[in-house]
Structure formats: C-alpha cells, structure tokens
Amino acid sequence: MTDLAPVLDSADTNLEASLGRLFELIRIRSVSTDPAFKAECRKAAEWLVRELTALGFDASVRDTPGHPMVVAHHDGATPDAPHVLFYGHYDVQPVDPIELWETDPFEPSLKEEAGRKVITGRGTSDDKGQLMTFVEACRAYKQVNGNLPCRVTILFEGEEESGSPSLKPFLTANAEELKADCALVCDTGMWDRETPAISSSLRGLVGEEVTVIAASRDLHSGMYGGAAANPIRILTSILAGLHDETGRVTLPGFYDGVEETPDDVKASWARLAGNDKDFLGDVGLSLPSGEKGRSILELIWARPTAEINGIVGGYTGEGFKTVIAAKASAKISFRLVGQQDPAAIRESFRAYVQSKIPADCKVEFHEHGGSPAIHLPYDSALLQKAKEGLSREWPKPAVVIGMGGSIPIVGDFQKMLGMESLLIGYAQSDDRIHSPNEKYDLVSYHKGIRSWIRVLDALA
C-alpha cells in the first residue's frame, strides 16, 4: 500500500477540471434507444477513447451491430498486480417529458438542492458521472505516481439502456481480452449518504407456471359442488403448502446449498436495521412476511423465497357466478441464494405439485426461466479489501449488501468470463435516474473519485 495522500490531494485539487470533463461528456446526447442519436453515441465513445488514450490507456472504439464499445487497457505498477475489469455505460435514457426538466438535460450545471451541491443533467448519475469517478481516479494516480496500482481493463457499453443486445456476442468474441481477476461494476448506489455499499450478491430465479385441470368443462357449483374436484381449491391448497408456519419453504431439498450469513455480515446489516421500517413503511406495510427470526435485509439479500406472482381461475368479473372452473393456474417464482440449483428446485416443486394432484385431475407446467444466484463469498479477499478502501473514505464503514433485482452483466461476467463482480457505486436514492431532473451529488462525484483511489490501492 502506497501513501495515498498525494493522490487524494490531486483528486481534490483537480475537482473543478474533472467536473469540466464530466460536463463535456454529459453534453453529448448519447440516447441509445433513439436512432436519431446514433452519431452522438459514437461521439461519446470516441470522446472516452481520447480521454483514456491521453491517460496512457491502450484504448479503442470497437464496433458492434449496435452502438460501439470502448475497450481500454493499462498495465499495473508491478507485473503481479491484480487485474480488474471496470464496467460502465456511456449511453443514457431519453429525456422525455422534456417540459418537466428545470434545466437543460444536456447542459449540465451545478446547483444547490436541499442544502447540497448537485450536478444536473441526463446521465449525471446513470452512468456518466459514475464511470467518470473511475476515470478521474486513474488520472490522479497517473499524475502523482505515473502508473496505476492494478492492471486495469475498461469496458464501456453504449446499449445498457436499450437491453444490451451486443454485449453477450462481444463478451464471447473478446473473452480472452476482457478476462480479469474481478470486475468492478459502477452502476449502483450508496446505502445512505454516509454509508458506501458493495453489492456482492444477486438472487437467482426459477419461474414456473402451473395449471391444474379438473373437469372437462366448467360445472355448476350447485349441481356438482361437493362431488367434483375444484381446481382452484386444489391449487390454493398446493400453494398454501409451499410454506410452513415459520415461513420456511417446504419443498424437499429446497435449502440445499443455502449457507447461513456470517455473523459479522449480519452484524453489519443489523447496524443498518433502523431502515427496515422505512423499507416496508414506504409501501404501506410494517411486518416482515418471510422466515421468522431473520431481519428484513437478510430476508431479501440472503434468503431464498417462494412467491406467487399471479393466480387466476373461475369467474373473476363483476358479480357472482356459481361455477366450478375446469382449470386454474398460477405463476410462481423462487428466488435463489448461495449454491441452490435451479434445475433441482424446479424438479422438487413439480414433484410436490404432482403429489398433490388427485388421480382424476391433471397438471401442466410451463417453465419461465431459471438462473442460479450470483454470490461473491463474504470472505473473498477482494471484497474485504474493497470494503476497507471504501470505509476509509466515508463517515461510516462500507456495508456489503445484496441485490434483489437482477443486473444481467454480472451474470454474463460470471458465466462467460468466469469472473466475479464487485458492484460499487455512489448514486443516491433521490437521483431521479430515468426521470426528469436527474442529478448526481457533487459529494458522490468527488468522494467517488477518492473512493476508487482507495479501492484500487486496497485491491493492489
């Protein structure tokens, strides 16, 4: 570990210049979903390549069937320095409805908001501001030390906001070039204003649709009620049996591969627990609904679930119809953690359902996707080092959190490049990404740059 003070000082001293560079990038209207902005997307890629080349990267615009990628390489200070792949995206969301913007989305400015200085404009938070924190961290390093502490490969995408159609083919075609010891993905947020976060896990998913079929036609419930099988009753009984009274999923083998969260991780989540109430309170709820004896954060980050996402059967219109439906169906998803095997869970679910179907009824299944959980081990050295680096920068220590929503790139890096990802970002929950008046806190930008300096140093 080197003396970082001069590097951090450099970042501080050059903040205004680095803001100027960010403003230049924001002025480029790189809206990826709108073909009218195709040239602007390329312009953003070219701008980035120029900046990176100036910093000593071997950088190039790489064509794809869609908008181009930017790939750049830089050696580390020593031959055995770790190799990181940094990912961000230069494309932005459309700006409609334009009339709701208080400033020009493509003419960035600094303004005061709720006592804080914020950078306004489309892409300030998602993701131009975030990716530039890394570029500027590299700049400060180079300026002071003439090199980077890690070997760095940069991948900037220009189609993240339009479904990344070119990404998988590009990863496949350039796997050797892009493979690194780990990926750093800068497209997420802080836990709160004082607490940086590393998202180290994403839950997996098994989607199933089940249809219970009883009689050959809808029946009159007066004439047949009590004698004929009711598929809604069979289905609700099956679904009700998925959980026991402690909230655990009852499927045999369901918890195979699920590990307990280490105490220190749980303790760090417990320190965040004051926010539990707000998490549910924001949506009008107050009681955790999952497995008993576990915190909300543990439930959503580290525990698997079975959720019924939809159900339909019989008469659902206005009024009443005394019908016994011929069939009823439900969509169920399982969120997976740890080493849970999607195929085994699907099989266990189907066997359970089948065992509950009366001999004169039938069941049909439809598969709706399956993917394992993605998880950086809590004791991963990379994770610990990044955490220490971040913790030195912010008022409160960094927390390792999970993510509910999926970030496809993380799965792609794991599947196609065999590489884990550290998701680190400095966005705030009030950044209004994808909406009018997107902003990025000046503190996020400034301390974001300083954070990457510390993280790169820690990883080295």
Added chain:
Amino acid sequence: MTDLAPVLDSADTNLEASLGRLFELIRIRSVSTDPAFKAECRKAAEWLVRELTALGFDASVRDTPGHPMVVAHHDGATPDAPHVLFYGHYDVQPVDPIELWETDPFEPSLKEEAGRKVITGRGTSDDKGQLMTFVEACRAYKQVNGNLPCRVTILFEGEEESGSPSLKPFLTANAEELKADCALVCDTGMWDRETPAISSSLRGLVGEEVTVIAASRDLHSGMYGGAAANPIRILTSILAGLHDETGRVTLPGFYDGVEETPDDVKASWARLAGNDKDFLGDVGLSLPSGEKGRSILELIWARPTAEINGIVGGYTGEGFKTVIAAKASAKISFRLVGQQDPAAIRESFRAYVQSKIPADCKVEFHEHGGSPAIHLPYDSALLQKAKEGLSREWPKPAVVIGMGGSIPIVGDFQKMLGMESLLIGYAQSDDRIHSPNEKYDLVSYHKGIRSWIRVLDALA
C-alpha cells in the same frame, strides 16, 4: 283411500282424448320472452281457464303487468281434505334455431324414437305436458267420483321462462288465496326411466367475495420478495384452510343445523349409486372430492360445501412478471343444507378470514346473496304419502332426491306463503328442454297422469 282402479282406468281409456287436449295447448305459441307472442300467452291462459272451468274449477285469468296468471280452485271431497297448491307454467322457450327442428315445434305429433313413443313440440316437456298430467288426473277423478280427493288450488304462470317478474308481487297480493298445506311443483324429472323422484330439498347459498390488500402498490418480487406481505399467499393460505384433510369445512359453527341423512334415505340413494360413476365420468372425473365417507349423492344433496368460484391476483397474462401484487381476491360460495343460518355462516367466514390477515394488511368483503336451504323433513307425512303413491305406479320405488340448482318458486312459496313444496315431475334427461326437438315421452304423460291420481289419493 278409495278404490283407484276405476279412476286409473278412466285415465287409460281417455288417453287419446287427453293427448288431443295437450296438442291443443302446444299449438298455442306462448313464447313469453318475445313480445310478438303476447296475445298467444293470453290465449294459453284463457284456454286453461276454459278447461279448468269445464272440470268444475273456479278458474280465472288474472292480469299482471306481464303475462297473466291462471288461478283455479276446487273443493276437496271432504271439508277436512288437505289443501294442495299445484304450480306449473304455460309459457315456453323460443324455438330458435328453427332449422334444427325435425318437426314443427307448434304442431305436435307422436313419433317413435329409440323404441319409445314420444310427443314432439315446444313445451311438451317444459312445462305444458307436465302441467297437463295434473289437469288430466283431476279430470279422471271427477269423471269417476264427481269430486277431487284434496282441495286443489292451481297456479299457472306465464313468465317462468323469462324470469318470473310478476310472480313475487302476485304471491304477496294473493297470499291468503294461494296458501295451502303444501305446494306440488311439476317442473322436474324422473331419476331414470323406471324410478320416479321427489325433490325434497334445495341447498341454500352464501356468496362472498374477499379481497386481501397488502402493499400500497405492486412490488418487484426481487426487491421485496421475502420481506413484503404477498396477498396471494395470504389468500391461498386462507382458502386452503377452509377444509380439513377429511374434506370437512373448518369454519367454527359451520355444521350447526346440519342433520345426518336418515339411514333409509341413504339406503335409497345407495340403490341409485350405480350412477355415481357416470355423474362424474360425464365431466371427465372419477373421484368424489368432498367429505370422506359419503356418497356422491349425499355430498351434492345433503351436505354443505365451501367452493371457490373464482380467484385472481397479480400477473395473469402471457409470460412472466416478477411482481408481488398489491391485492388478490376470490369469490367463495357456501351451499347450505338443513337449518344452517346464512348470516351466521357469513359471519363465521369473515371472522376466520380476518383472523388470518396480518396486522399490516387489510381485507374487504362483498356480499353476493344469501339464502337458507329449503328442505322438506324426510319424515314429513306429505313426503311419505307422495312417495308411496308414486311407488305404486312405476317399476321402481320413488326416491327422495335433492336439487343442487335453485328453483326460485320453491323459496318464494316457503318465504311468502309459509308452505313447503313437493317437486314431482316426469321429464327425462333426454327431453331436450330449451333446445330444438323438445319431446315428452308418451309414458311420462300417461303414467304422469296416473301418478298424480295416486299421489292425490295418497295425500288425501
């Protein structure tokens, strides 16, 4: 009990003439739903009044805002003879699609069908042929004995096929005139070709719609799954808890007022049990789904049920959406028997549901009707007498059966006139009522007349 042989002989001797009278009635195009046939409906009522007057009834056409009623009175042989109210309807269903009729629907004929003689035409079975069995039985009695064994009031309606809008006001306005010891309703069928049936009970109904409301908006199941209440899971758990593993309904007090079916009744149903398999087999099923240890006939005629008639929540379209719905709802109906109290059952259901709703969720209820079961006690003297009368006429003894579907007139007689009904009819399940080529077996007509002679005699 008088010597019935001469009366029955008279019915036999006059069969051809009585068929001629039925044909006259069938030729009258009394389609109640079509205003074009308004005059024909009145013509049918007037024809019936003429026939009944000729038989010595005090008969009259009674105007209503719709089609007229026919009311007729005749004294019994003795002052203490029981008083019966006979109900039938002279209106018929439309004949469309007319091109599917093999004979003119309003030009009745006798033809051979599957080795049986049948009377063809609209209304032959529903309900002109049936009501004429009673009129002709009265004729035979009068011809031989000069009187009727019971005091008889006849009520013929002309709006049964169009929702009986005038019936309740008419019953209210003429309650004293129409009240009798019991009603005889001739609008139902035989159990099979050899076995006459008395429908002595109709199950009651409680309809409820329940909506479970959790979060204030739909949630992402990745972000909230495992922490936020899922209203579909709550609802399916509630619905699954309505039955125990023996198929009994679990609501406290649900079986209050439910009496066991007497052994002799069960035995008579057991003799019909060969038909169980067909009952379910006809709709692609084979296993009784209700309370264990009870026959299908007992389940549908004499046991209460809880059925889920509809359920909906979350995403139910094509594909998959990882949503936790804000709400989910179901329509549930309870079929009641014996003295079950609809209000008490609704209350018990709501209390049960409420007890299962987490403190941070809500539930809403909507009432969809409630009516008690209608039930003539199995040991009712009237029922036993009618049964004995019928049993003497047909190859197999009469059976007392229940009805799943509701017949509103029976409830109206009970509520508005305080009078139980015996539902006796001679229709066959292949009579194609409401469809093209409606027919009534000649045996139904002939032995129907003879049956009423025996029933009236038995009741007296």
